[in-house]
Amino acid sequence: MKALVYTGPETLDYREVPDPAAAGDALIRVAHVGICGSDMHAWLGHDDRRPAPLILGHEAAGTVIEGPGQGSRVTVNPLVTCGSCRDCLAGRENLCPDRQIISMPPREGAFAELLAMPARNLVTIPDHVPTEKAALAEPIACGWHAVRLAARALHDPVDGAACLVMGGGAIGLGAALVLKAQGAGRVILGETSAPRRAIAAAEGFETFDPLSDPAPQGVDLVIDGVGIAPTRAMASAAVRPGGVVVHIGLGSAEGGLDIRRMTLQEVTFIGTYTYTPADFRDTAQAIYDGRLGPLGWPEIRPLADGARAFAEIRQGRAAAPKIILTP
16 A cells, blocks of 8 residues: 655655554545644654654545445544553543554554554544545544543633634634533633634634734633743733643643642643544534534645645644545
């Protein structure tokens, strides 16, 4: 099969590789696969968990061509867990100590024509939903999980809450769409890219440029979909006393969080990682039902042009919140 292989920092090679061994799993012909921020970190050589050579990509949808569910169109939950540990049995599979995710050894990713996955990780796509929309289930599920945990921690319901989302990529925009679908009273999105702000505004959100505009203050909930020192500092300052900050982004590890203010103002800080299988299924169903809007903002490109797409994202020339590749 053809695959886009990460071979070293800022290097991707589109080449022939062996087909994956299904070994009882479903073999999927990939139709669409998104580029995630974690793929960018790996491509830049910043992720020791993803050593070269490796096939990256974990936001996938396609058709099962062999094995369980043959003939079905599916979207892929890329997180494979043991199913028997304390966390798995408690419905917190994303915390499984033996968790694996495709695009990280020992599991190759989905920037390829074919992908092998356990049948339990697949969610069927109804006929009326195109695979490029179904492939958004993975990034949006991160926001769905974050909003679910925030709702549990907030003093008042999400319905009616004033919310700030940092980042207008797929993670941030997806979280904003989830908040909107769940009735948040006000959703403000901070993004430095003017084209991305325009996309968020077209979805009905208030927007501002964190580099030049004052950030809102006194919000009930902040979701940081970027995860760098400046966005953590902005979240710390924007949240009201007794409010909640949810941290999804993994941009950098240090700086920005105002621990003193969070302590004195009794602010709840929640770190979130991926999603549970239930979150993933609920997100997929929300997409299928149209509750998250038309989802027309990704840009679709051929997998063969993946190296160029990575370079354009790195250079800040990619306006779309998500680039999706098609083998």
